[in-house]
Amino acid sequence: MPGIRIDKNYCKGCELCVHACPMQIISMSKEINLKGYFYAQVHEPTKCIGCRICAITCPDVAIRVQNHGTQFSLFAY
Amino acid sequence: MPGIRIDKNYCKGCELCVHACPMQIISMSKEINLKGYFYAQVHEPTKCIGCRICAITCPDVAIRVQNHGTQFSLFAY
Amino acid sequence: MAYQANTVFTRPASLSETITHYCPGCTHGIIHRLVAESLDELGLRERAVGVAPVGCSVLIYNYFNCDFLEAPHGRAPALATGFKRIRPDMIVFTYQGDGDLASIGMGEIVHAANRGEKFTTIFVNNAIYGMTGGQMAPTTMPGQRTTTSPAGRDVDLAGYPIRMAELLSTLRTPAYVARTSVHTPMHAVQAKQAIKKAFRLQKENRCFSLVEVLSTCPTNWGIAPSDATRWLAENMLPYYPLGVFKDPEREEATS
Amino acid sequence: MAYQANTVFTRPASLSETITHYCPGCTHGIIHRLVAESLDELGLRERAVGVAPVGCSVLIYNYFNCDFLEAPHGRAPALATGFKRIRPDMIVFTYQGDGDLASIGMGEIVHAANRGEKFTTIFVNNAIYGMTGGQMAPTTMPGQRTTTSPAGRDVDLAGYPIRMAELLSTLRTPAYVARTSVHTPMHAVQAKQAIKKAFRLQKENRCFSLVEVLSTCPTNWGIAPSDATRWLAENMLPYYPLGVFKDPEREEATS
Amino acid sequence: MTGQIEVVFAGFGGQGVMTAGQLLAYTAMDEGKQVAWIPSYGPEMRGGTANCTVVVSEHRIGSPIINNPGAACVFNRPSLDKFGELIRPGGLLLINSSLIDVKSGRDDVTELLVPVNDIAIRAGNPKAANMVMLAAFVAMTDIVSFDALEKMFREKLGSKKKELLEVNLKAFAEGRMLAEKEKAGGKA
């Protein structure tokens, strides 16, 4: 099952991933992290297709993506 | 009658005018000027067609050209 | 999870763990990652020396796991030249903003490129002086408001934005020169390809290489990060066409 | 003489009577005259301010009957900018060699051109540093011997000569940019036309204008003046095509 | 007031501490006092904490560097940690209790807890927290007159939207009220 992990302490709450996710499954938390930012979180993790778009767009490299080598991916990276 | 005047003290003896004159009427003097250069002189003044090529090529603006307004000239200048 | 998952995206080894000082949504961070991934994938980290500019990315050395030099404003290409000439076996790159490279550092970048110095320049064009608080850059768009052009850049007084990739491509000395962007993930992927190629050419000791990357500055543009990516697409892309402008491998320019 | 003759060629009024310090056959002198004639013919001498470079033509102010400023090496365009911005009613021109303009002064000329400063630059490209004794310039031809490239310019180490007219023409800001030569009288006549047009455009307050003029340096090339003109034709012309590269009046480029 | 008062406004960037300080400085100047507003600029500027010091004096102001300010208005925890210690004995410490859940632990200064964020939200503009704090500080110290402060406020910040002005003035009044109550109540 594909999935992402957002390290909330790297996140600066820029929301770029929220806009980028094709599955629209990322949203902003109501809580703040150590630096005082509302951080991103995945609200429907099961829908994740592991496309890595969120990770590619995250300026703070806060997102890690797991997937299966055999699975569909939007593009080689 | 067209003709040129070479101010020998401006002349540095570069010989560019010698090569440029279409009528081949400029040559180098055997004497030196104040600065120690062998200067250019016109050896057949009557052949001058007043084309101004020598003057245009002289880096030291040593040459003045006289002519008649109505006379043939190689190009407008 | 019942079955083993592979990590298909994670922090590149060339990037340190340090949290950057960049503003939220600033795409400097993306570009850092692309450089780091390229170093990783080409196996260059251990012989890489970066040259930091003066600009928002002055602290870039805190974010990389490779050696770094910090240059005076605009002079990174001169430092890179000095270092690379002595250590041609190392991989040298400069990372420079538009104020740094296109304004004060114009002479240094043109001449390094023209001498064909065998280093790589990552040129981050965000159309503004980020670090000093949003003054006009040579790359600022016509009409764009900045703290030193509060009524918008007046092309009659300040001229038009300079297109560095085009300018450098007039030089006869072989080089790789491309312009890319990171305002969408797709563009970031393409930018990565260009950056990686630039480093590969250096690895092969081929030529000078420069990748211009269009980048956002939400803070000084005064808009939200996602609006900034849109602003870039709408305002900068038409004036700064993407593509490869010069390629020693004679690929066609795709601008 | 029985009938009245007209003087059809004489020293222009803008030129002083002083004998220049240039070497015999150095075409700096021709270019001086073309500038002086242009000032005369456009009636600009009394409101002209020239900016001298550092180079063989540093003493140009001794040879002109107009006001002059002497700039640090390469910075003439900055001085011209400063002056002209304050006195837009004056006619300002810089006269610069290739070391001055294309090497140390690269940043200043690119930015002055890009801001569209309304002055005129006469750029004398003789492919060498004349004044300091014949060192390699950025415009030195591949293989050309100079005192700092005694085995000839090695393009692998020093890159290829920079073509300033082409480089400046990539800038979007309107400008007049042309390359001419003075190695034959006919070329000198064409150069004159370009120089005069450059000044006319300034007089009309139109744009920045730059005329590159290919010139000889018999002394440092180590050949006789007339051989130097031939060397220029054979070696420089093919690499530095003549023509108009940018013209606010939209004339076709004739390169 | 008499002599010289120095007050530090300190918080996160974006909490409006600089503006609060400036408004105080403007008002004090208008009332004929000597003033200096000294920002901290520097590495901490971006993202981190921000602070400014306002010196108000009857006399020519000497050092703009204040070892131990007479008062501090702290908007967040790091600011409390830093300036809580520095205040002069007998000084005044205003703590934003909306975000800070501790006190300085000092018994030689007057401490006042002001939930400036809560009050501002209540008043209708979460961004007016700085004004709540400023009002409370002025009420505590009488460093400037309230009329003058309000006038300056209208002049410098009130020009934008009518309704916003009202909301801000409300925040202002609430801050003042709280402090005056406190003062009257007389808790040390």
Next chain:
Amino acid sequence: MTGQIEVVFAGFGGQGVMTAGQLLAYTAMDEGKQVAWIPSYGPEMRGGTANCTVVVSEHRIGSPIINNPGAACVFNRPSLDKFGELIRPGGLLLINSSLIDVKSGRDDVTELLVPVNDIAIRAGNPKAANMVMLAAFVAMTDIVSFDALEKMFREKLGSKKKELLEVNLKAFAEGRMLAEKEKAGGKA
């Protein structure tokens, strides 16, 4: 020689005065003496006059700036005008009489007229005038030995063309001869 000798070679640029001085300096150094060769570089360099001073000494050389040289070899009129006056009383002045038709007018120096251009042309190389002068100077002063000078000449300048070398050595010999005749003749 004893003590210190300073000699100026002065003429037009292109007359080879710098080379003449260098050749002397090389030779003197080879003979174990202290030497300094000091060029005049500067505005007069291009087109105008050129000169260099050679100091040859038994001891460490102090000032490379010589107020009043002990000797001068002048190749043209302006050089005579300049250096004719400066030579120390009792000094030596060699004048290129091919180009200079006057003397210094001084009676406290030894003056020698050497038609160096004529001699050089006669020897077959108009460009060897500087060698004629150098030879004459060395002959007059014995500042270095002739053998050493000739050896150095072959080493530094003789490498190019065989026939040219011969011609130059001939010019050299003529200069020497003239000076030695003069010395023997003993005219003050």
Next chain:
Amino acid sequence: MAKKLMKGNEAIGEAAICAGALNYFAYPITPQSEVAEYLCWRLPEVGGTFVQAESEVAVGNMLFGAAASGKRVFTTSSSPGISLMQEAISYIAGAQLPVVFVNIMRGGPGLGGILPAQSDYFQAVKAGGHGDYHLIVLAPSSVQEAVDLMILAFDLADKYRNPVMLIGDGMIGQMMEAVEFPEEHRKPNDPTGSDWALTGAKNRKARITKSLFLDPVMLEENSFLLAEKYKTIKKNEIRFEKYKVTDKNRILIMAYGTMARICQTAIDELEQEGISVGLFRPVSLYPFPEQDIFTESTRKNIEKVLVVEMSVGQMIEDIERCLKGQREIDFYGRTGGIVPTPNEVKDKVRQMLGIKK
């Protein structure tokens, strides 16, 4: 004119306008970018010229060209930017043109930091460029004084046709204080009658503004001419301020700029402890008040002289020179953006006098 609360940087910009100096060329650098951000809209309002240059090298040279017009011209920058102007400054001094430079100093060397410092004293006062020349150097200690000295700077620049540099630490630029500007703005210079400005060779011989003198006799003449000018400047333009300097002083503090104000507070507080300390503040750093420093330092009760700088010690060399060994000199300095506090100064004074707190 009513008092205005203004940031030093903006006040400096406005002061130039008051002085009729409407031509500003600059490149952004912290901590003085507000000058450009202020003048970029303010100058057009008054018909002035604002040019954001491509670099500080260009700024220096734009000023060189601009000054030749006879109008008042200036720039502001900070330490690294000023280093880049050294060649141009040397040329401007050699060509005798009036230009006003403002250096809002930050910590160095190199990129250093962006906080206040006084570590460019040597560069400003001894001349960072090549050749025999000097700038007139003025050091304000408050925003009001920055305004006043800025106006003076233009007057002196014109009077002596010499570049003038105003140096202030970052605090002078960043601090807001109440300032008053002169009621009347000066009119911009009219170079029409000038005998040196470049106005076009109409009905007169062509003029040349230059620093090249290939003939050493003429170059030396130019240098001696400059030297004469500096002598006159030394005679006429020495400025300083004394604070609580009396015959009771046991210690005399030497400090300039903001540092001097900090010392004032320390002196006030030491006075309350019964320790008499005076302050001598050079306002003109060049010309340096050499004689007055000697005189004041050798008052009979003064045991030691304390130099306090935001540097590891630069002005102290000039103080040493002036004192001719007549008093022991001690130093207290912080640098790199750290500003000595009044407490630190007090501690230093007590330590010098062997007084325990």
Next chain:
Amino acid sequence: MAKKLMKGNEAIGEAAICAGALNYFAYPITPQSEVAEYLCWRLPEVGGTFVQAESEVAVGNMLFGAAASGKRVFTTSSSPGISLMQEAISYIAGAQLPVVFVNIMRGGPGLGGILPAQSDYFQAVKAGGHGDYHLIVLAPSSVQEAVDLMILAFDLADKYRNPVMLIGDGMIGQMMEAVEFPEEHRKPNDPTGSDWALTGAKNRKARITKSLFLDPVMLEENSFLLAEKYKTIKKNEIRFEKYKVTDKNRILIMAYGTMARICQTAIDELEQEGISVGLFRPVSLYPFPEQDIFTESTRKNIEKVLVVEMSVGQMIEDIERCLKGQREIDFYGRTGGIVPTPNEVKDKVRQMLGIKK
């Protein structure tokens, strides 16, 4: 090795090679272009690097980058060119990198002239760039000494990781004298074991060469570290030469570089007139031989101290500082390319002593 007659400029280039400094970056400028003209063919012979840069600004920064490699690197230039390097020099000092700069000084200010001068003393010794830093400054007085000090310069640069500047007037560059080079060439540095050179982050943490310390505490620390280093340098590296300094001296002359040799001749000639004069020649201008100058100048028979410079007076300020008022100081200077002759120095000495010729 046999003696060679060589132009100073070429000898300086060859000396660098002897020192194992094979990396040269430069931009042409009279009167030192011969260094580049020599090294452009000589360095490739020994496997070195020669880069003709586009400007002196670039040169300074190429050296900055090059020095980070741990190899020996250097440039040569002349006055205006050195002014353009001030920013880079400040950075190099701040980042503590070893670089050798040679300034063959010409007349200034501005474009000035191309003849010898010593008017960049302030720039070299007091630091022309911004911030608290110093160069080690060495001043040779002969071609041989230029060679020796050039080699020393590299050693000191490496030892202290500090930029070193060799300053000589134009004559040092243009004059030919006999020189001897050391038999053995130094091997180029091997940075493999270095703890600061940038060699790639292999099996070690990444290294950063920088001058930025945004935290003022760390920036101050860096400055204090530098200050400590300068103290050590002052302790270890003072160099000077005395000539005929005896207790009989009525006058002590202070001069450096070529100027000192000219004074030597004057002193010899004055001796013949029965006037005893000594010469103190600082060889290291930074660190300045402060204590020795004081000691030698205060010998009992010395009536006055005479400072002679090819400038309108720069080193004199340091002499004044060192003498602490103990001796009257007089000055003789020519500038702009005019070199004081022994006669002029003699006249000056006689005049100081009230002796008619």
